[in-house]
Amino acid sequence: MLLGTVLNPINSSILAVSLVPIGAALGAPPSETAWLVAALYMATAVGQPVTGRLIDLFGPRRLYLAGMALTGVAGLIGMLAPNLGVLILARVLLGFGTCAGYPSAMYLIRSEGERTGRDSPAGVLTALAVSSQVMAVIGPSLGGLLIELGGWRTTLAVNLPLAVAGVVLGMRRLPRTPLPPRAPGERRMSRLDLPGVTLFSAMLISLLLFLMNPASTRWYLPVLSVAAAVCWVVRALRAPEPFxxxxxxxxxxxxxxxxxxxxxxxxxxxxxxxxxxxxxxxxxxxxxxxxxxxxxxxxxxxxxxxxxxxxxxxxxxxxxxxxxxxxxxxxxxxxxxxxxxxxxxxxxxxxxxxxxxxxxxxxxxxxxxxxxxxxxxxxxxxxxxxxxxxxxxxxxxxxxxxxxxxxxxxxxxxxxxxxxxxxxxxxxxxxxxxxxxxxxxxx
The missing domain is CATH 1.20.1250.20 (MFS general substrate transporter like domains)
Incomplete structure (x- = not known):
């Protein structure tokens, strides 16, 4: 649980010291390398509740393992990225991959409390919060050390051993959750409310894009965000099982x-x-x-x-x-x-x-x-x-x-x-x- 939870903050804090060497190596100004930060934030902001809903429906094991695997793939793509565009794609994948750790941990804490009849999560919840704080402290120092040893690409490559460790530990330790029953001909993913997810994502992404660089010439972004929000609310109130x-x-x-x-x-x-x-x-x-x-x-x-x-x-x-x-x-x-x-x-x-x-x-x-x-x-x-x-x-x-x-x-x-x-x-x-x-x- 701790390993999955710290992946997102450690990737955020490491990036603070790698933006300058990345820009120098790829010939990108700060206005362009800023997208590396925004890509992770936007993917995480959208992906966390979506992944959390999937965990509520299908249990943490499948989503945790899939997230860890995606984190490893993102680290590999970022390590080999030939240009800034590919590196931004890697950061988006990294944002989605690291989404599963924290919701999985919260799900497991509650389910274990119900299973054992002892709902006393204070110690584990404290460990989750403190571990994120610790990663924020050591992340920049770790990033500087990795850059000194092997260049900025090592800050992406560090996700490979972490992802492997997450997959191995997840397969060994996370409980298997039986899939919920479904009606004949019903698709399991139909319970996710994909239209609701799409509208929620459109609302959030357009809002975040505007907040990145607010300007009168970008008036259409908040308008799009409000329109998507209205449609999402209508959808959520009418859907039998909304996102x-x-x-x-x-x-x-x-x-x-x-x-x-x-x-x-x-x-x-x-x-x-x-x-x-x-x-x-x-x-x-x-x-x-x-x-x-x-x-x-x-x-x-x-x-x-x-x-x-x-x-x-x-x-x-x-x-x-x-x-x-x-x-x-x-x-x-x-x-x-x-x-x-x-x-x-x-x-x-x-x-x-x-x-x-x-x-x-x-x-x-x-x-x-x-x-x-x-x-x-x-x-x-x-x-x-x-x-x-x-x-x-x-x-x-x-x-x-x-x-x-x-x-x-x-x-x-x-x-x-x-x-x-x-x-x-x-x-x-x-x-x-x-x-x-x-x-x-x-x-």
Missing amino acids: LDLRVLAGNVPLLTTYCRALLAYVVGYAALYGYTQWLEEGRGLSAAHAGLLQLPLFATAIVAATYSGRRSEIRGRLVVGAVVQVVACLLLLLLDSHSAIWLLLVVAFAFGIPQGLNGLALQNAVYYQSDRERTASSAGLLRTFTYVGAMITSCLTGLFFAERADTGGLHELALSMLGMAALFLLITVPDRALSGLGGRGA
């Missing part, structure tokens, strides 16, 4: 609120990770190495916060503390200027690390307890979708406020937008009675 059952979701207000919290939290989190780091280099004048070192306390604090709080299963307290500290961290950004002391920069990193660790774990656990039992995997996949939409919104904000360069004025404008989202996160968390007792001993 995402909006009627069930509409009746599950606590789960919808958790998704809204996830979107807000990850916009702030990604802005702290990418926007703040960009300012450290251009606005504060630090080298890339020093800016990277100043982000290590953020990751370290997030790991400690998630590990320590994971000993307790209660969720509401974690979210409230994370929300309050997130507001404080955004306010601290408004104090920074081009001459800010290093100690203040470290305080900012520590402040953002606390909510990153607490909120990430609490949101994951909330989805586990709030989701419908029959749609655990697809609900978990949808949480990752909101995560990556948050990342794309962050990209849009940093492009807006750092249009020319990441100066202090742009950082303060970014901080104000982050503060608004952090305040909204706090406002919908503190009075939420649905969180009371959630994840406790009787959950």
